[in-house]
Amino acid sequence: MMEGIKKFTGYYRLLVAGNPSKLELLTLVSGVIFSIAAGVPFPIIGILFGELLDDFNGATCSQGDGTSESYQGDINSKILIIFYLAIAQFVLIYGHLFCWSYGGARLAQRLRESYLSTLMKQEPSFFDNLPPGEVASRLDSDIQTIRSGTAEKVGICLSSFSFFVTAYIVAFIKNWELAAMLISLIPAYLLMSFIGGHYI
Numbered sequence: 205m206m207e208g209i210k211k212f213t214g215y216y217r218l219l220v221a222g223n224p225s226k227l228e229l230l231t232l233v234s235g236v237i238f239s240i241a242a243g244v245p246f247p248i249i250g251i252l253f254g255e256l257l258d259d260f261n262g263a264t265c266s267q268g269d270g271t272s273e274s275y276q277g278d279i280n281s282k283i284l285i286i287f288y289l290a291i292a293q294f295v296l297i298y299g300h301l302f303c304w305s306y307g308g309a310r311l312a313q314r315l316r317e318s319y320l321s322t323l324m325k326q327e328p329s330f331f332d333n334l335p336p337g338e339v340a341s342r343l344d345s346d347i348q349t350i351r352s353g354t355a356e357k358v359g360i361c362l363s364s365f366s367f368f369v370t371a372y373i374v375a376f377i378k379n380w381e382l383a384a385m386l387i388s389l390i391p392a393y394l395l396m397s398f399i400g401g402h403y404i
Contacts, residue, residue: 238300251378261389305355
């Protein structure tokens with residue numbers, strides 16, 4: 205438990221390494237908020253789309269008895285809500301991708317500058333023991349690795365987790381018995397992926 209907390213705090217310290225400015229900290233916080241919010245609309249759109257299909261079916265089946273006009277108002281309002289949710293999801297996804305891309309690039313730049321300033325303070329004898337090109341290759345490969353682990357992938361991971369949690373919340377609101385049964389599939393999928401990953 206404590207080791208997991210240390211890893212998490214270590215990752216947080218990596219995100220704020222190199223004395224970030226207030227704008228960069230604001231970008232980091234905005235990226236987290238946008239990422240979490242980007243996972244919320246899609247399960248709600250799925251529910252609304254299912255209700256929209258029910259309304260289409262009801263309007264088609266009741267064409268002769270004059271109630272299709274009442275369905276038309278429901279259909280129009282649901283289409284409008286789905287449209288607004290799709291716009292909100294587009295803005296949130298764009299926002300979190302921009303924030304994490306910008307934050308990862310700025311973090312890489314800060315670390316690169318810090319690494320170079322530390323190298324400039326070393327004695328010349330320090331470089332005599334290093335193989336040729338070691339400093340440049342480490343500077344490039346290590347910073348690229350850090351950037352790939354602190355950029356868009358973090359936002360995608362947060363939004364996927366938010367999507368997962370929101371989907372289960374919506375499932376428990378709509379039909380809690382079925383959602384409770386489906387929770388048992390999570391350990392089965394994890395076990396299957398671990399065993400399948402081992403053999404692959």
